[in-house]
Amino acid sequence: MPAWAVLISLCAFLALLVSGRTKPATAFTGLAGLYLLAGLVDTPTLLLQYTNPALATLLLLLLVSIALERSPLLDWLSHRLLHGSPRLATAKLMGTSAVLSAFLNNTAVVSAFLGAISRQRRIAPSRLLIPLSYASVLGGVTTLVGTSTNLVVNSFYLNASGQEFGMFQFALVGAPVALITLAMLLWRANALPHHQAEGTRDRLAYFLSAELSPGSPLVGKSIEDNGLRGLDGLYLLEIERGGRLLSPVSPDELLQAGDTLVFTGEVNKVQALQRFPGLTLFGLKADNVLATNLVEVVISHQSELPGQTLQGVDFRSMFSAGVVGIRRGEKRLEGQLGQIPLRVGDCLLLAVSADFRQHRNLDRNFHLLSGSFTRPQLSQRQSFLTLGGFMSVIGLASIGVMPLFHGLVILMGGLLLGNIVTVAELRRRFPFELWLIIGSALAIAQALENSGTAALLAQGMQHLFSGYGVYAAFVGCYFLTLLLTETVTNNAAAALAFPIAWSTAQAFGADPLPFVMAVAYGASACFLIPFGYQTHLMVYSPGRYRITDFLKIGLPVSATYSTSVLVLTPLVFPF
Template sequence: MMTWAVLLSIVGLLALLISGRVRPAIAFVSLAGAYLLFGLVDTATLLRQYTNPALATLILLLLVSLALERTPLLDWLSQRLLRGRPSSATARLMGTSAVLSAFLNNTAVVAAFLGAISRQTRIAPSRLLIPLSYASILGGVTTLVGTSTNLVVNSFALSSAGFELGMFQFSLVGIPVALLTFGVLLWRAQSLPHHMPEATADKLSYFLAADLQPGSELIGRSIEANGLRSLEGLYLLEIERGGRLISPVGPEEILHEGDTLVFTGEVRKVQALQRFPGLKLFGHQADALLATNLVEVVISHESELAGQTLQEVDFRSMFNAGVVGIRRGGKRLEGQLGQIPLRTGDCLLMAVGSDFRQHRNLDRNFHLLSGSLTRPQLSRRESWLTLAGFVSVIGLAAAEWLPLFHGLLLLMGGLLLGRVLSPAELRRRFPFELWVIIGSALALAQGLENSGAADLLAQGMQHLFSGHGVYAAFIGCYLLTLLLTETVTNNAAAALAFPVAWTTAQAFGVDPMPFIMAVAYGASACFLIPYGYQTHLMVYSPGRYSMGDFLRVGLPVSLTYSAAVLLITPLVFPF
C-alpha cells in the first residue's frame, strides 16, 4: 500500500509542477517533509541530502560565477561579435556563446550578450536571441560545469552510485552532438522574424501627460487629497517640475502650478482626467525629458517578483521606480498593470528615480536591456585574476590533481579576501530554491528506494521494454526526460527522471552510465517551448517572439539533437 502511495505522490508532484500553481521549491520540500513524517526517510538521511558534496559543488560554482558575470570580457566580446554580415555575425555569436557556456553559467553568458544585442540597431535582435539561447545550451552539455543540469545529475550519481562524473566525460558525446545541431540551428535562424528594437517614440506611447494650469484648485493640495491615486485604469507615475522629474510620486506630494503630471496604464481611459479642473492634456513636449529616465529590464529566473503583482510587492517602494508598460513575448499587456501577475521573462519598461541604481536587489531581479544604467564591473586586474583563478580550478579538476569542490572553495575565499565578492552579495544571490529542490529531490529518491517503489518501477520498466531490449529502454528514459524538461524545468526534470533511469539500468543488469547520460542530455533538450529553460525566458520578450517562433526553429533542432544523442551515447558508453 505504501509503495503505491509513494508512486502516486510522485505523480501528484509532477502534476503540480506542470500546472505551475506551486513553485517547484515548495512542492519538492513539502513532499520531502511528508516522506520524513511517514518514516520513508529519517532525519539524518534527509539532512545528508542537502549536504551532498556534488550539490555543494554546484552551489559554489554558481556563487563564483557572480564574479565572472562582472568581468568586462563578455561586454567586450558582445561589441565585436555583431560586426560584418548578419549570417556571419550570427555564427560568431553562436560559436562564442557555446564555447563560453561550456565553462561559465549559461545564464550569465546570455545575460551579458542580451543587453548589447537589444541596444544595437544593425541586426534585428529577434534574429539573434533564440540562436544565442539555444547555442548556450549546446555549449553547456559538453562539460560537467557547463550547465547546472549536469551538476544535478552528478549529485544523483554520487548519491545513488557512489561515484562522480568527470569534467570532460560529457564532452565525448556533447561535442559531436553540439556540432551537428549547430548547423541545423544556423540554418533555421534564417526563418526568424525581423523585430527591430522599439524607438523611443513607441515607448513613450505608454505615457499620458497633462499640464496643471494656473488657478487650478488642485494646486497646493497633495496627490491623495486630490484623488489622483485611485483613478480607473490610470496611474500617476511622475511629475515634471521646473525641468526635473519627481519619480516615483508619493501620496503626500503637493502639486505646484505649472506641474506636468505623467500617467501610465490604460491611456485610452483619458476621460478619467476630465473631472479634474485645471488639468490640460498636451502632445509630446515632454518627450525628451521623459526619455531620460526610462529603463527596460527583463525579470530574471531568480526574481522574487515572479507570480506576484506590482501592488502586492509594493514595487514603487521596493525599487524607487514606476512601471510604464509590461510586454510578454511580442504582446504588450494592457489593463490595470498593478494587478497583472508577473512572470519570469516579462519585459518591464520603467521610469526610475535618481537612486534606482543603488538598490542592491537589482541583479537578482532584473536583466538590463536598455537605459543609462551600467552593471558594476571588475577592474582589469581583478578580471584577469578572477579568470586565471577559475581556469586554474577547472584545469586542476580536469587533471584530477585537485577536487573541483576544493578548488572552488579556495577561489571563493580568494574572491572574498580580495573584495571582488562580498558576503552581502553572496547572501543576496544564494541559489536557495535550487539548493532546496535538489536536496529534496535526493531525499525523494531515497524514499522511493526505501518504500519499495523503486523496485516496482524497475519491474514495470523491464516489463514494458522486455520485448524490445535495453536500447528501447534507453530511448524511453531519454524521451521521458525530454518530455519532463519541456513541461517543467530542466533541473526538476533531471531530479524526477534520474530514479527512473537508474532503476531501469538495474532491472536490465547493465552499466548505468548510458542511462545517466540519457537523463543529462535529455534534461537539456528544451528547444520547443520557452517556459522550460531560463535562458529562453530571458530572450522571449526582448525578441518579441511568439510560441510559433520557438517551434519553427526548435523542432528541427530538437529532432537533430535527440537523434544524435540516441545514436552516439551507446557507442561512447556501451551497455
Template structure:
C-alpha cells in the same frame, strides 16, 4: 505504499507543469511528507542536503557572481556582430557555446542580452533564440557547463556511483553541439525580424496632463486630491520646473503648471475629466520624460514572479514606477498593478535617482537598456578572475584538487581580494535550487525505500522487454525530454534519475548510458520557452511567440536527440 509514493510523484509533476506552485515549495512539501510518514529518516534527509556535488554546484554559482561582472563579455558581444547576418550568427553561437562550456549559461545570456537588444545592425529577434540554444549546446559538453550536469552528478554520488568527471560529457556533447549549431544556422531563417528600435522610440505608454493656474488641485496633496485610486490609471511622475519627481509619494503637493504623467490604461482618459483645471497633452513622452527610462527583464531569481506590483509594493521596493509590461510580442494592458508577473516579462521603468543603488537589482532583473550599468570589474580584475577560474578548472581536471576544493579556494581568493562580497553572496544565494535538489535526493531515497523505484523498473522492463536494453535507453531519454519541456530542467533531471537507475538495474546493464541519457535529455528543451530559464530571458526582448520556438527548435530537437541516441551507447556501452 509503493503505489502511493508513485502517485505522489505524478501529482508533483502535474503541479510543476501547472506553474502555479514554485518548484522549491512543491519539492520541499513532498520531501517533508516522506520524512513525517517515516519513508526516509532525518539523517538520510540531512545527508541529501549535504551532498558533495550539490555543494559543488552552489559554490560554482557563487563564484560565477564575480565572473558575470566582467566587461569582457560585453566587448566580445559587440565584436561578434560585425559582418553579414549569417556569419555573425555563427560567431555568436560558437562563442556562446564555448563560453557556456565553463561559465554559467544564465550569466552568458545575461551578459550578451543587453548588447544584442540595444544594437540596430541585426534585428535582436534573429539573434536571441540562437544565443539561448547555443548556451545549452555548450553546457552539455562539461560537468560545470550547466547546473543539470551537476545535479545528475549529485544523484550519481548519492547512489554510490561516484562523481562524474569534468570532461566525461564531452565525447558525446561536442559532436551534438556541432551538429545542432549548423542545424540552428538553417532553422534560424524562420525567426521573425522585429525592428524593436523603431517601436521603442514611440513609447505609447503615457498620458500627460498639465495643471492649469486656476486648477482646484493646487496646494493639495496627491492623497487629498484622490489621485491614488484612479480607474485604470496610475500617477507615475511629475515634471516641475524642468525636473522630474519620480516616484510620486501620496503627500506630494501639486503646484501650478505641474505636468502629471499617468500610465496604465491610457485609453481611459475620461478618468481625468473629473479633475478641474487639467489640460491633456497627448500620449507621447518628450525627451525629458524618456531620460530616466530603463527596460529590464524579470529574472528567474526574482521575488516578482507570480506576484503583482501591488503585492510587492514595487514603488517602495525599487524607487521606480512601471510604465509598461511586455510578455513576448505583446504589451500587456489593463491595470498594471494587478497583473501577475512572470519570469521573462519585460518591464519599462521610470526610475528614481537612487534606483541604481538598490542592492536587489541583480537578483530581480536583467538590464536591457538605459544609462544604468552594473558595477563592473576593471580589465585587470577581469583577467585575474577569469584566470583564477581557469586554474581551478585545470586543477580539478588533472585531479590535483577536487572540483569542490578548487572552487572553494577560488571563492576564498575572490573574497580576500574584494572581487566578491559576503553581502552579494547572501543576496544571490540560490536557495530555491538548493531546496529543490536536496529535496529531490530525499524523494529518490523514499522511492527506493518504498519500492516505488522497483515498481517503475518492473514497468520499464515489461514495456521494453521484447525490444532490448537499447529501447529502454531510448524510453528513458524521451521521458526525460518530455519532462524537461513541461517542468524545469533541474526538476526533470531529479525526477528522471531514479527511473533511469532502476531501469538499468532491471536490465542488468551498466547504469552510465542511462545516467547520461538523463543528463542530455534534461538539457533538451528547445520547443517551448517555459522550461528553461535562458529561453524566458530572451522571450520578451525578442518579442517572440510560442510558434517561433516551435519552428526553430523542432529541427534542433530532432537532430539533438538522434545524435545523442546514436553516440551515447557507443561511448558508454551497456555492458
C-alpha cells in the same frame, strides 16, 4: 506508506509542477517533508542530502560565477561579435556563447550579450536571440560545469554509485552533438522573424496603464479634444471603466474620472504623456515619473517579483524606480496591467531615480537591456585574477590534481579576501531555491528506493520495453526526461527522471551509465517552448517572440539533438 500510495503522491506532485501553481522549491520540499513524516526517509538521511558534496560543488560554482559575470571580457566580446554579414555574425555569436557556456553559467553569458544585441540596430535582435539562447544550452552539455543540470545529475550519480563524473566526460557525446545541432540551428536561423524597429506598428510592444485622476482637466472631454488620438509613437488601445473594457476607442468617447487608459507604443515616446495633467502611471504621477531616466530591464529567474502584481508590491521603495510599461514577447496584455501577475522574462520599462544604481538587489532581480545604468565591473587586474583562478581550478580538476570542490573553496576564499565579492553579495545571490530542490529531490529518490516505488517503476519500464530490448528502454528514459524538461524545469526533470533511469538499467541488467547520460542530455533538451529554460525566458520578450517562433526553430533543433544523442551515447557508453 505502500508503493502504490507513493506512486499516487508522485503523480499528484508532477501535476502540481506542470500546472505552475506552486513553485518547484515548495513542491519538492513539501513532498520530502511528507515522506519524512511517513517514515520513508529518516531525519539524518534527509539532512545528509542537503550536504551532498556534488550539490555543494554546484552551489559554490554558482556563487563564484557572480564574480565571473562581472568580468569586462563578456561586454568586450558582445561589442565585437556582430560585425560582418548577418549569417557570419550569427555564427560567431553562437560559437562564442557555446564555448563560454561550457565553463561559465549560461545565464551570465546570455545576460552579457542580451543588452548589446537589443541596443544595436544593424541586425534584428529577433534573428539573434533564440540562436544565442540555444547555443548557450548546447555549450553547457559539453562539460561537468557547463550547466547546473549536469551537476545535478552528478549529485545523484555520486549518491547512487559513490563516483563522480570527470570534467570532460560529458564532452565525449556532448561536443559532437553540440556541433551537429549548431549547424542545424545556423541553417534554420533564417526562419526566425525579422522584428526590426521599422514603422509604428512594429514598435507597438510596450503596454502602459494610465489612470485619470478626478481633478484632471481631461475629465469630461473627448479623446479627440484632449489630443490623445494623434500621439507621436503612442496609441490609445482601450479604456477600462468600471470593470469593463472599451475597445476600440472612439475619438468622440468622453473621459470620466477613474478611467484607466491603456496605451501601447515605443519606448522613447513615453514622455509624450507628461503634458497631460492628472494621469498616473501605476499609481505615480506621469509628469514626475517620466522626468527621470528610462531604463529597460528583463525580470530574472532569481527575482522575487514573478507571481506578484505591480499593485501588490511596493516597487518604488524596493528599487527607487517606477514602472512605466510592461512587455511580454509579442503577447497582447489585456485587463488592468497593475493586476497582471509578473513572469520571469517580462520586460519592464522603468523610470529610475538617482538612487536606482545604489540598490544592491538589482543583479538578482533584473537583466539590463538599455539605459544609462551599467553594472559595476571588475577592474582589469581583478578580471585577470578571477578568470585566471577559475581556469586554473578547472584545469587542476580536469587532470585530477585537485578536486573541483577544493579548488572552488580556495578560489572563493581569494575572491572574498580580494574584496572582489562580498559576504553580503553572496547572501543576496545564494541559490536557495535550487539548494532546496536538489536536496529534497535526493531525499525523494531515497524514499522511492526505500518504499519499493523505484523498483515498481523499473518493472513497469521493463514490461513496457521487454519485447524491444535495452536500447528501447534507454530511448524511453531519454524521452521521459525530455518531456519533463519541456513541461517543468530542467533541474526538476533531471531530479525526477534519474531514479527511474537508474532502476530501469538495473532491471535490464545493464550498465547504468548510458541511462544516466540519457537523463543528463535529455534534461538539457529544452528547445520547443520558452518556459522550461531560464535563458529562453530571458530572450522571449526582448526578441518579441511568439511561442510558435520557438516551435518553428525548436522542432528541427530538438530532432537533430535527440537523434545525435540517441545514436552516439550507446557507442561511447555501451550497455
